[in-house]
Amino acid sequence: MEELIQRGAEAEIYRSTWKGRPVVIKRRTEKSYRLPDIDRILRRQRTRQEALLLSAARRGGTATPIIYDVDLSAAAITMEYVAGRRVKDCIDALDEPEQQRICQKIGEGVAGLHRQDIVHGDITTSNLIMSRGRMYFIDFGLGEKSSAMEDRGVDLHLLMEAFAAAHRHPDLFSWVMEAYEAAVPWGREVRRKVADIAERGRYVVRE
């Protein structure tokens, strides 16, 4: 039995069971708007990449769902069901110390990924789940292997934009950066990158 629990932008997420375990199946659906030639390649590539990165991140100590099965022709990954709350849905309602604690866990989690030379590529608050006291990172579909400071900066800059676009508290990102800087030796360099990247954006007011 599969139950559709979420229709994301590029994939449908189903709840199901696999050998008696509760799982989610992430299936990248065909996009009718896109040329089949492009669609097939993208879905296959992203599924494969995501599976590789999910397991590599996990080996590096960042919480991600365990992968049980990968079916490239169906562009589907079967993985552990993580019971918890999306940061997007809960952070605005929390009190400040709790928000700060969550941001610290996000910063440490990103640091863990970057130490494994993984950039997530889509760190938004929709892709972060608090579960059993751990910060789970999901949806590595746009991630890649990279140790470039530029890519690390882009990774964090995306989160900065996500906070600015969808959340109210102005300090969320600076708390993430503090935790990140404390966890990696290249923290200051990436902080400068994030500022650089923001400056490069279009129509930025320059003081």
Place this chain on the structure above:
Amino acid sequence: MICLGIEGTAHTVGVGIVQDSAPVILANVSCMYAPVSGGIHPRDAANHHAGVVVDVLRQALDEAQMDVEDIDVIGFSMGPGLGPCLRTVATAARSLALYTRKPLVGVNHCIAHLEIGRKMTEARDPVLLYVSGGNTQVIAFLNGRYRVFGETLDIGIGNCLDKFGRELGMPFPAGPAIERKARNGRCYLPLPYPVKGMDVAFSGILTAALAKREEASLPDLCFSLQETCFAMLTEVTERAVAHTGKSEVLLGGGVAANRRLQDMVASMAAARGAASFCPPRSLLVDNGAMIAWTALLMHRHGLTTPVEESHIRQNFRTDEVAVTWRS
């Protein structure tokens, strides 16, 4: 209330006259600068605007069968855009406001694309895919502002198409010619597909597409370029729709006049159970009516721009404007 708006952020100088009640648009007249060769030269474009703005204004008043005294509010495109063009049109708007002793309202050009779409289609709270020469943004309303959820990291999609077309001998703007050629394209040539979260980038695709010009036919090149770029734009729009939980998609900007892009976005929206809306071409491209309508909305909510504070803003960001006219 009757509002006259002047647009002049880039190649088009446009004057629109609108009112609160139907029919909203009383006049919408434009004159576009087309460079003899190469891209838009900001100074030449500004000279063009200075030369024609009075005529365009007169034509708009004739079309609306009005005198300049009948106007209650003067709106103008404050930015973002090319400095010389913005300054020329702002000067025209200021003169008109001082002469008629009517209030002036400076309008954000990107927001005007969204507001005219909301007024002239059934979209109420859409995610806007705004695609033009200089701008490529995915915008939606959240917490009192129009937020940019995704945008180009380098050049605008229209700029990408124009540069591609110019290299292959097509006239400016190249979008319509590329669209026609693409209809005969059959073979897809793989191109990079740079989507970063909700952001996109086009300069790499442009380089890659031009590098294939010897080995591929022009229709196949145009087809591949369109299919790749528009799929990326549709994808990031879908991401914004999923992320914001909104159920409407709106198109804006000159590139949105492309039927293939319209079809892709409509097909994406339909698959998600969302509605998609596309204003007529005259309101997709840069036009005075959208500036007039947005100025009217703003003025109705007590906003004016004193002449001494009406300096233009080349880097005017969409999310800087407190959108007090929407709750």
